[in-house]
Amino acid sequence: MQTQSDKTRSPQPILRKPRKTDGSAIWDLVRACKPLDENSMYCNLIQADHFRDTCVVAELDGEVVGWISGHMIPNEDAFFVWQVAVSPKARGLGLGRKMLTHLINRDECAEAETLKTTITEDNDASWALFRSFARNIGGDLSDEPHYHEEDHFGGQHDTEHMVTITLPAEDDLAKAA
Template sequence: MPKDAEEPRTRMPRLRKPVARDGAEIWELVRRCKPLDENSMYCNLVQAEHFRDTCVLAEDPDTGALLGWISGHLIPGTGALFVWQVAVSPEGRGQGLGCRMLAELVSRPECGSAQEMCTTITRDNQASWALFRRFARDIGGTLSEAPHFERDAHFDGRHATEHLVTISLPAESSAKRAA
């Protein structure tokens, strides 16, 4: 076996904003990352084009393969950045890529007005709970949570309750991002 095939990846994934042509590959990545809800390919294409400033792609610097994806948007009139999905491919896991993509997202000038980050997580999605708790700890933010979209009231009993997770973003980070 060639020597370089035995060595672990040493180059960090490249983080960038998506473009519309990434839509199909994003859709395939999300499909591989159970238990994430699959959106339509068209949804991912629109996210990549219309919300590119609040989405992040991580790609292998050598092959260009997608290793991670975050979709999000600024909630109008609230000062909140909503993270819709975080997907990390099996090949990208165990490297802190989720936290790195979240940090990239909140560091963008386009997200400078955000005072908090919100997401929703089902109670059984332990990987997402761990990611957002770690991110809150890493940035010195406070994490709170409460049931939000409920199984019976919102999903007609067909989906587990989604808990709204809110992380305060430190003021100094907001000032730095807005500058």
């Protein structure tokens, strides 16, 4: 017998702009997605509130199961992805790529000619996600060391490589979605 709650469950996560009330759920999600760097709950609250137009949450059955924080880089035609988190409950759905595609198709990101992010050499999951995303949209991916372990992190964090993906024209982006 099917209950009312079974009827209302969504088989696919809903992608939407975050609300400031999502801050603590985003913080909990990031903390559950090791080895992601944790920010303060206040940082996630500010991202969800002040940067909501360039961030996305994925919600499944009322629970935040995905998060991407990002922003347009000042004085550049580039969208920067700060952090991607996908709950173990939502893995295997291609959710990371769907959220990235959702974001670059927003009006707020229409001026972006490239997507940029930083990834450490050993973060296989992130490399796989961004390579898959680049292939899916027909973009070229390049990388180079950017934030160095010694120069920028005082030896406390591995070197971050700046990954740059060229974004196709708007008409081609719509096809990739």
